[in-house]
Amino acid sequence: QVQLQESGPGLVKPSQTLSLTCTVSGGSISTGSYYWSWIRQPAGKGLEWIGRIYTSGSTNYNPSLKSRVTISIDTSKNQFSLKLSSVTAADTAVYYCARERWMGGRYFDSWGQGTLVTVSS
Amino acid sequence: QSVLTQPPSASGTPGQRVTISCSGSSSNIGTNTVNWYQQFPGTALKLLIYTNNQRPSGVPDRFSGSKSGTSASLAISGLQSDDEADYYCAAWDDSLNWVFGGGTKLTVL
Numbered sequence: 001q002v003q004l005q006e007s008g009p010g011l012v013k014p015s016q017t018l019s020l021t022c023t024v025s026g027g028s029i030s031t032g033s034y035y036w037s038w039i040r041q042p043a044g045k046g047l048e049w050i051g052r053i054y055t056s057g058s059t060n061y062n063p064s065l066k067s068r069v070t071i072s073i074d075t076s077k078n079q080f081s082l083k084l085s086s087v088t089a090a091d092t093a094v095y096y097c098a099r100e101r102w103m104g105g106r107y108f109d110s111w112g113q114g115t116l117v118t119v120s121s
Numbered sequence: 122q123s124v125l126t127q128p129p130s131a132s133g134t135p136g137q138r139v140t141i142s143c144s145g146s147s148s149n150i151g152t153n154t155v156n157w158y159q160q161f162p163g164t165a166l167k168l169l170i171y172t173n174n175q176r177p178s179g180v181p182d183r184f185s186g187s188k189s190g191t192s193a194s195l196a197i198s199g200l201q202s203d204d205e206a207d208y209y210c211a212a213w214d215d216s217l218n219w220v221f222g223g224g225t226k227l228t229v230l
Contacts, residue, residue, distance in 0.1 A: 037219070046123045047166075047209055049219035060217050096166070106213050107156040107171040114165060 002027035004097050004112035012091075012119050018084040022097030022112060029078045030055045035100040037108065038071060038082045040093040048093075052100060053080055087119045124149065124220035125210055132228040138198040141225045143210035145191050149220050153213040155193040157186055160207045160224075169208070170195060197227075205229045 008020035022036070029036065037052040051061035053071045061069050070083040084091060094116050098108040126144040133139040143155065157170040168177050170186035173193065185196045193212075197204055210222040 039219075046223035047211070047221040049221065052219075062218055063216065098166075105172040105175070106154060107168060108158070108166075108211070109168050109171075109177070111165040111167075 002099060002110050004099065004110055006095060006097050006112045006115040008115060008117070010116055010118060012087055012117060013121050014088055014119055015086055018082070018087050018091060018117055018119070020082045020095055020097075020115065020117070022080050022082075024078045024080075024099075028075075029073065029080065030075045033101060033103050035102055036071075036073065036080045037098045037100050039096045039098055039108075040091075041096070041114070042090075042093040050082065050084075050095075089119050091117070092119045093117065123223035124214070125212065125222035127208075127210060127222035127225045129223065130226045130228065132230055133197075133200045134230045135200055135202060137200045138196060139200055139227065140197075141195045141208055141210075141227070143193045143195070143222050145193075145212060145220070147191060148216060149191075149212040149214040150188065150193055151191040152215060155186065155188050156211045157184075157195045158209045158211065160209065162207075166209070200229055202229045 003025045005023045012018045035052040038050040051071050053059045053073050068085045073080040094114040096114045097112045099110040101109050154172045158166040159169045160166045173188040174186045183199045187194050207224045209224045214220045
């Protein structure tokens with residue numbers, strides 16, 4: 001069974017770049033049946049999709065965040081990463097990585113536990 | 122403000138049937154399938170219903186989903202105390218963007 005685990009700094013200063021990595025175990029990130037996404041959830045609020053990447057490196061981003069987001073993939077390490085630039089307090093949230101099945105239906109079938117990132121000086 | 126609209130809360134007593142609604146638009150629910158997720162505090166989200174009404178292996182048949190037009194619903198029958206959680210709907214939007222509901226907190230009285 002595939003497992004996803006987020007890692008990265010829990011505290012980022014305003015105006016800096018937030019960087020997170022998702023490590024996938026129990027399955028290959030190169031499998032063509034899936035996209036790999038980042039999703040976040042501010043405390044007490046709903047979920048917001050940040051963007052996704054395919055094994056080929058092709059990406060899609062949330063239009064509201066597109067100018068600040070970069071998602072990359074490292075198939076040799078079975079990892080994908082998120083960079084969010086020019087962060088503010090509004091970017092404080094629990095960040096999740098998730099696997100999206102796109103063949104035979106479109107849904108997130110596996111999620112990481114989430115990691116809290118606080119933006120504060 | 123979430124793109125999909127859910128009631129912020131729902132409640133029921135053990136054994137009852139509860140439904141949670143999710144309202145969208147023609148660019149998301151109207152043309153794409155709906156998924157539902159369950160979240161207990163401090164834990165990862167779990168896929169509950171996919172492709173409108175399909176249950177992953179291991180999800181009890183007490184949980185069911187439906188879709189009509191630009192709205193969808195999650196129904197939980199035979200309500201149990203450990204169903205108390207947050208529930209989210211999600212759908213792909215034709216603007217190449219996943220959209221979610223704001224979540225519904227289910228309380229078992």
